[in-house]
Amino acid sequence: MSEEPRQPQRGPLTTRERGIVAAWSIAPIGVAMVAMSPFVLADRASFADLVAASVVYGGLVALATGFVAYDRLQARQCPACTARNPRDGVACSACGYDLARRPRYRCSENHVVTLDPGTCPCGRRLQPLPEPRGIGREVTGMLRVGGWMLVFLLAVGLVLQWLN
Numbered sequence: 001m002s003e004e005p006r007q008p009q010r011g012p013l014t015t016r017e018r019g020i021v022a023a024w025s026i027a028p029i030g031v032a033m034v035a036m037s038p039f040v041l042a043d044r045a046s047f048a049d050l051v052a053a054s055v056v057y058g059g060l061v062a063l064a065t066g067f068v069a070y071d072r073l074q075a076r077q078c079p080a081c082t083a084r085n086p087r088d089g090v091a092c093s094a095c096g097y098d099l100a101r102r103p104r105y106r107c108s109e110n111h112v113v114t115l116d117p118g119t120c121p122c123g124r125r126l127q128p129l130p131e132p133r134g135i136g137r138e139v140t141g142m143l144r145v146g147g148w149m150l151v152f153l154l155a156v157g158l159v160l161q162w163l164n
């Protein structure tokens, strides 16, 4: 093992992982279509209406779910060696990097961000950075808002249909 402090890296997604992201980016549109299909069956909306509404409302949720799926898959990748780790890995199974705390270091002149303490190429000592805040929680919140928005829109649509 070299003495050079390692720099964070991101490997490309595998074909299987890309498939997961694609599925999450499409599934909500299908779900919206199924959820709204009773309107077409009851002859209250045309098939074109159904497709348009599904793409608009389902598409909004799909953007969020696709992004979350991508973010979660990236989070399982070790930033030091890009090995895949199980969801709750504390240390990378391949290189031992601390995946729970994900320590990062930087010199006072912000030259490079590294995963190990040591010396910056400029000769300054690398200082620990504050722990990164997971964006996962914010994304999950966003997704929940998106989901409720879809439910709300469906409910409004339902009420309007009944009023007609």
Ligand SMILES: [Zn+2]
Residues within 6 Å of the ligand: 078, 079, 080, 081, 082, 083, 092, 093, 094, 095, 096, 097
């Ligand atoms: Zn690793």
Ligand SMILES: [Zn+2]
Residues within 6 Å of the ligand: 107, 108, 109, 110, 111, 112, 120, 121, 122, 123, 124
């Ligand atoms: Zn430096």
